[in-house]
Amino acid sequence: MSVLVVIPARFASSRYPGKPLVQLTGASGEKRTLIERSWRAATAVEGVDRVVVATDDAQIQEVAQGFGAEVVMTSSDCANGTERCAEAFDTLGGGYEIVVNLQGDAPLTPHWFVEDLIKGLRDDPMAEVATPVLRCDGRALKGFLSDRRAGRVGGTTAVFTQDHHALYFSKEVVPYTSRVYGDDEAAPVFHHVGVYAYRPAALGAYPRWEAGPLEALEGLEQLRFMEHGRKVLCVEVEARGRQFWELNNPEDVPRLEQMMREMGQN
Template sequence: MRTLAVLPSRFQASRFPGKPLAPIAGKPMIQWVFEAAQRAAGVDRVVVATDDDRIAAAVRGFGGEAVMTDPALPSGTDRTAAALEALGEPFDCVLNIQGDEPAMHPDTVAAVVALMRAQPDLPMGTAACPFAHADDLFNPNAVKVVVDDRQRALYFSRSPIPYLRHSSIFEADFRPWLKPDQLRHFKRHLGLYAYRPDALRAFTALPPHPLEQLEMLEQLRALAAGIPIGVAQTPFLSLGVDVLSDVAAVEALLRERGLAR
């Protein structure tokens, strides 16, 4: 299975302009993501899909490969599809690893590739890790996923799912009711997707779905259209960077793994 990893990366993020070039423990953010993808077993080629010459120059400066894409593209998934078409080469699997995930672990990427290899009929894949702390269940930026017995996604949400029925129906925060062993039933979705090329093209041709717009979660478009999404399990947390204040937490996680000082 020949696998392409695409890292969508745009300069004009509304809350953090220039985010892909922000220094994270001495390297630009996009370099961390690129190097993790390169180290992942089963990945054959890694490219950064960007709309900005400054990002492309930085990527080429550390020895990476950049593909220029249309600034008007609405999402990272569209940028991933555009990069695939621009390369004009056959791939069996295409990864979309978000360019603002500098703590993405190579083993997590490899687990998603292995999932797609083991299930050749699976059109899409992603990854999830355990929640370490109950407080994170109530963070809307920590997306939750519920899976079926085949480890395929049933639903993604910014709300804590599944709901604890034995908590008070008037209590939005069910932390007091959460038993230590129940935390294992909650899975945290990570910012990584795998597609068969045909599934990627089909996905980007679909209009946004109302559920997607309510939750601001693009993957709900696929579920609503009946596209199965397999979920690879990983023990490794990955933290996205949305605003400048997120950098400190990411650097702490990288130091914990011995990757940064």
């Protein structure tokens, strides 16, 4: 199956304007923008036929083309990354059997997360969308709970059936846990990784559907698929010693830079 990776990037984020152009300092001291680091993560994935940045902003276009990315310009009316991916796919003329949305705020996404995601969608004919989930250890769970206590919207959690079809995604920490877990102890909470793989029919239908109340309340685009009865597959991925976090708020910059230093990621 041919695979297209789209990296949606917009300047006018309500929580963090200009986020794709934020500079992150790696382990060597070299600074690179968030969008470049996300693009580098995408180009490291095996089995991908094409990687494009999809944006509505001329400044992001200029920066992305400056480091060698292919850019597709999309409408400023796109409500979220999935709508932007759908428009980019149409602009490119379709022709791919799987479209991956690697959101531009997840530069620490390991290549095997995306490779496992693609395989998961290929292997489950009932699923129309797939997304990775990573089991939290105690350290990661403490980070989630700390963000919520501070009133910050941090990462997203997922709950799913025994056959790994999604039941719900939330910016709250679900399920509730009644005890404290050790830093390296596995916890019963799964961190949703902000990557999606779509079959073209589901991606093409998405912009025509109205956003439902759950999507509006949580601000999570994947809930639109679920509210319209489409199956979303949660593919469990392994960290393999790598740390993972998204850039959601300005406070996440030092957190990501510390992770890059600890992992020796330049």
